[in-house]
Every structure is written in C-alpha cells, then in structure tokens.
Amino acid sequence: MSKREWYRPEIDGLRAIAVAVVIAFHAGLGLPGGFIGVDVFFVISGYLITSIIEREVEEGRFTLSNFWDRRIRRVLPAATLTILLTLIAAYYVMLSDDFRSVGRTAVSQAFSGSNLLFWKTINYFTDTAAGLPLLHTWSLAVEEQFYLLYPIGLLVCYRITSRRGVAVGTILAVGALASLALCAALTYWRPRAAFFLLPTRAWELLLGALLVYWDRTVRLRRRAIREGISLLGLALIVASTVLISESVPFPGLYALVPCGGAALIIFANSRQHEDDLTASGAMLATRPMVFIGLISYSLYLFHWPILVFSRYWMGRSPTTSEALIAILLTVLVSWLSWKLVEQPLRGRGVLRTKSASFTFAAAAILAVAFTGLMAWKVVPGRYESIEALVNRDSRNIVDDSVDVEVADIATDRVSRFGSNRPGAIDLLLLGDSHARAAIPGFDLFARSHDLRGASITHSALQPLAGYRDPSRRAMVTDSIEWMNAALDFAARHRIGMVVLAAKWDDAFTDVGTQQFQELLTGTIERFQKAGANVWVMLSVPVYESAVPRLLVKDKAHPSAGLAGQWRQSPQQYDDRNAPLLSLQERLRAMEVGILDPRPYMLDGDTAKFLVEQDGASMYSDASHLTIPAAARIVPDMLENQLYRSP
Known part of the structure; x- marks a missing residue:
C-alpha cells in the first residue's frame, strides 16, 4: 500500500x-x-x-x-x-x-x-x-x-x-x-x-x-x-x-x-x-x-x-x-x-x-x-472574601424570570407599582429586562407622587412595534404580537404617560440605524394617537463583562495596572448609543421626553460612570442595575426629567 x-x-x-x-x-x-x-x-x-x-x-x-x-x-x-x-x-x-x-x-x-x-x-x-x-x-x-x-x-x-x-x-x-x-x-x-x-x-x-x-x-x-x-x-x-x-x-x-x-x-x-x-x-x-x-x-x-x-x-x-x-x-x-x-x-x-x-x-x-x-x-x-463585599447587592435584583406574556396583557395580569389607591393607571413602563430592573426606582417615585403605575416587561423583547428580533434571542414569545398587545393595553386603559425603556443597542445592532429610528418613531406615533404622552429612557452604561466580576478582579489584582480602565466614559457611551442619541432632536420635535440616567451615574472625579456604591456593585451583571442602584438613580432622574416634557 x-x-x-x-x-x-x-x-x-x-x-x-x-x-x-x-x-x-x-x-x-x-x-x-x-x-x-x-x-x-x-x-x-x-x-x-x-x-x-x-x-x-x-x-x-x-x-x-x-x-x-x-x-x-x-x-x-x-x-x-x-x-x-x-x-x-x-x-x-x-x-x-x-x-x-x-x-x-x-x-x-x-x-x-x-x-x-x-x-x-x-x-x-x-x-x-x-x-x-x-x-x-x-x-x-x-x-x-x-x-x-x-x-x-x-x-x-x-x-x-x-x-x-x-x-x-x-x-x-x-x-x-x-x-x-x-x-x-x-x-x-x-x-x-x-x-x-x-x-x-x-x-x-x-x-x-x-x-x-x-x-x-x-x-x-x-x-x-x-x-x-x-x-x-x-x-x-x-x-x-x-x-x-x-x-x-x-x-x-x-x-x-x-x-x-x-x-x-x-x-x-x-x-x-x-x-x-x-x-x-x-x-x-x-x-x-x-x-x-x-x-x-x-x-x-x-x-x-x-x-x-x-x-x-x-x-x-x-x-x-x-x-x-x-x-x-x-x-x-x-x-x-x-x-x-x-x-x-x-x-x-x-x-x-x-x-x-x-x-x-x-x-x-x-x-x-x-x-x-x-x-x-x-x-x-x-477571592471569596472580596466577592462577598462586591456582590453584596448583586443578587438584590428584580426577579428576571417574571416575563409578562401576551395572554397576561390581554387579561390585565400585568405588574403594578406605585400608589395603591383605586382608579386609572397613570404611568406605563414598557420594555425589556432592563426596564424591569428600573422598576424599584419607578415605584419609589410613583409612590411619592401618588401615581398608579403598571409595567409590561419581557426579557429580550424590544418595545418597538413591528420589530422581530432577527438574532432569535426571544424565540417563544412573538415580539410583534407582544407589542400589539401592549399598545392595546395602553389604549384600553387610556394611559396618559408611557415610558419606553430597553437596552436599545440590541435593536439597532440587529437592524441598523435607519430602520431602528423608523421603528421607534413609528411606535411613539401609535401611542400618541392613543392619547399617551411618551418618554424614551436611555439605557444605563453597558459593559462587555459582568461588572461584579470586573470589580473583584480590580480589588484582587490592584497591581495589574488595569483597575478601573474598563469603566465607561461619556464619549464611549455616546459612540455606542449614537443611533439613539442622534434621534433626540427629532424626538423632542415630536414632543417626546428623554429620560437620561447618565447625569446621576457620572463620577466627577474620574469623568467615568459609577459602577459601585459603598464597595458594592451597582450592577448584577454587565447591564442590569441592582435594586439599591435603581432606587438611588431612577427617582432622581424622574423627579428632574419626567415633567419637563412633553
């Protein structure tokens, strides 16, 4: 052979x-x-x-x-x-x-x-x-x-x-x-x-x-x-x-x-x-x-x-x-x-x-x-001792398994927050798991203003009418049906204030800037036709790795020369979110409010965004706020920005 x-x-x-x-x-x-x-x-x-x-x-x-x-x-x-x-x-x-x-x-x-x-x-x-x-x-x-x-x-x-x-x-x-x-x-x-x-x-x-x-x-x-x-x-x-x-x-x-x-x-x-x-x-x-x-x-x-x-x-x-x-x-x-x-x-x-x-x-x-x-x-x-401090709040998060499905929306089985008084719903928070992570802050704000709130959130679903995620992150719930149900809910309850919140870069990375902007403005117009005032909440800074992990690494290896270098700067945030930020003037012309958490997360000493509070991580992973962090940031943001416009 x-x-x-x-x-x-x-x-x-x-x-x-x-x-x-x-x-x-x-x-x-x-x-x-x-x-x-x-x-x-x-x-x-x-x-x-x-x-x-x-x-x-x-x-x-x-x-x-x-x-x-x-x-x-x-x-x-x-x-x-x-x-x-x-x-x-x-x-x-x-x-x-x-x-x-x-x-x-x-x-x-x-x-x-x-x-x-x-x-x-x-x-x-x-x-x-x-x-x-x-x-x-x-x-x-x-x-x-x-x-x-x-x-x-x-x-x-x-x-x-x-x-x-x-x-x-x-x-x-x-x-x-x-x-x-x-x-x-x-x-x-x-x-x-x-x-x-x-x-x-x-x-x-x-x-x-x-x-x-x-x-x-x-x-x-x-x-x-x-x-x-x-x-x-x-x-x-x-x-x-x-x-x-x-x-x-x-x-x-x-x-x-x-x-x-x-x-x-x-x-x-x-x-x-x-x-x-x-x-x-x-x-x-x-x-x-x-x-x-x-x-x-x-x-x-x-x-x-x-x-x-x-x-x-x-x-x-x-x-x-x-x-x-x-x-x-x-x-x-x-x-x-x-x-x-x-x-x-x-x-x-x-x-x-x-x-x-x-x-x-x-x-x-x-x-x-x-x-x-x-x-x-x-x-x-x-690094268990360091992790114990950093992760003190990282598991103190809103239950991320509670997705509001189409059938729940149709039968009004949605999450509620704010005032317990009887009456109509004043404020609807709609979005993905990042919107859900902000609920503790919305709840504190709504209680202080005697507002009744409802939230419709679902992991990996963007609050964009007509959008279907091409990367298949959400394969069970149809995103188009879900958004249509949410629109019907807002119209049925004659909700006056609607906040759209999400990790927006998931959408514009998938479909491109132009289509994303058309989807967002089209969604806003549908809510406005139903009589709602609309706000768009910008996402918090998003990192490539879990923030608790990065903080532990910094504290465990302070001599590595990398400590804090990964923290996001305002310019990095702007570059990452340009497709949405470039739409702000158009949104204001449509009488849409912008809710921006960045001013409440910026560290004046380093000109970078905060990621820890009293030694504990403000994030549970790479992009979701913990309950204490949301309770600290979101109420101040809403107090100063919600009633400015529209």
Missing part, C-alpha cells in the same frame, strides 16, 4: 482551514460564520474513521479494542492536559461561581458528556457561553459518543449484509437522512438540542463515512470535473464563513453548505480517481497548511481557553492586535502540546500496550473527574 493510499495531506490542509476559521470567529476577526469549521471537522472525522475501519475489516484485523485504543491515544492525552490546565488557570483568574462552573464542565466532559450539560444550560451564541473556557469541549463529546457507538453499529451492518459496500452505504445514507431531518426540525423547535446533541449532528459524521463507499462506486476520470468539484467545495466552505452567522438558524439545512463543501473536496481528491491532487487539493497539501493541520487538534483545544481567559482578565473583547497575540500564543502552546504530548503518547513509545492505553484512559478520566469535582463542590474560590 503506497503512502498516498493511506495518508492524504490535503485532508490535513482541510483541517487547517477548519481550525483557522473557528479561531478567527472566536477571536472576533471578521468571520461571522467561522463556527462552521466544527462541521468540517465532523465530516473529516467520519471519513477517516470509516476508512480505517473499512480497511482493517477487509484485511481481517479489525477489533473494537484496537479501534478504541487508537482513539484513546489520539484524543485523550491533549484533552486531559487542556482540561487540567484550564482548571488551574480558572482557580487563579476566575470568580468563585465561574470557577465552580468550570469544575462542573470538567466533570461532565470526563465522561464525554459536556454537550449534554450545555444542551440543558446555555445557548452557544450568548455572552454567558462566551465566558465558559471549556465550552468548545461539546464537539469533542459529540465525537467521542460517535466513536463509542459507530464502530459497533458498523460491525452489526457487516454481519447482517452480504453485499457489504452497497448495503452498508445504503444503511448509512438512511441514517444520515434521518439525522438531517431531525436536525432540520429541531433547529427551529429545540435549537439547543439541534446544536449540541449527537442525533442531530450524526449526519455530518455519516456524510464523511459515506464518502468511503462512494469512492468505490463513482470514478471521476476527467480532470476538469475533479478540479471544478474541488474548487466548488472550497468555495462553499469560504462562503459559509461569510454568509452564515449567529442569526441564521443553525445547524439545520444551512449546515449542508460547509459539510457539502468538505465532502466535495475529500471526494474530488480521492485516491480512487487519480494519484495526483487537484489544484485546490495541492494548495491544501502545501507544507504550511499540513503543519497547521497536524497541530489542529491542539489548536482547537487551547485557543478557546486562552481567548476566554484574556477576555475575562481584561474585562472586554480583545483588540485585533491583542487577538493576534493570543493566536500566536495558541500556536506556540499547541505546537508544544503536539510535540511533547500528542506525538509521544500516540505511538507505542510511552504506552506500549493496549492495557497501558486503557489504564491511562481510566487514570485520565478519574483525574479530570476528581479535579473537576473538587473545583465544583469542595475548593473555595480564591
């Missing part, structure tokens, strides 16, 4: 592209669909695993123990190292709750189950997920579950079929189609399940497996056809990184594009057609591409913890230059991991026998599980 038959350098080059686009996406370097690199990895994995199994079955030397021995040597050493180093780093860098979260993830991944944990707890594309240094292990869990089940299923297929190639290929095709259909359905119905679970990802691995059987039945003799297919595959992958984004329902049918691209490249450059590669295949087989491909596993393992910890430490996303430095560090660490861990343990030099390999696996699993369990349940966080 020639080297070309069992080693395909262009596949290492394809690995290089896959890991590069994933890293670029995670580093914020302008590839909105870079996460599709994981899908490319799945196709490659399915192809290579099936090739190995098929070849060894034909030669009469395949055993499950040999297969799992190779998987242990290939996957476990570097993964174990990454998880243990991440746990150590998390202890020194992260706050107690975040450190415990890393421990919990480590325990689940010790048994190849982190994807199940994430399925139940997070959305991959949220800020919360971006702070989990072991988030990327979900894909390892999917592959490991596949490695456990797939060879057994394949052997069963071999036993029950006589025409192995055709029959097994047909069975795999049926399985892939069933998985794809489930994936397409759950992407809309249960998007987290579709993203994280093996049954909805199996078709990507099975697509790679099918290539092994297609190789035997389809021959591409004309070089021009092979060149075109390979180039098309490369184009599909590149296009996916640009045209697919977080707002696209993924994986679903959209995942066919990058997966199909990977399959076309592998198929067009197969040894079954000709011994030489296509032009695009030859490009993938160049030495730099192959080198990146060879260390791609360690690159994938280490890049995410390095990026997460750098963001965590700085309290913001890295600049381009900082991201590039983090990537260079990742390459160095990954090369060392490949050279000193992957290569020695993959061969027979260290783990000489299968027994040694399986013993190592048991020890690695126990080490990760035990260390993770200690971090999760036993070891106290390094």
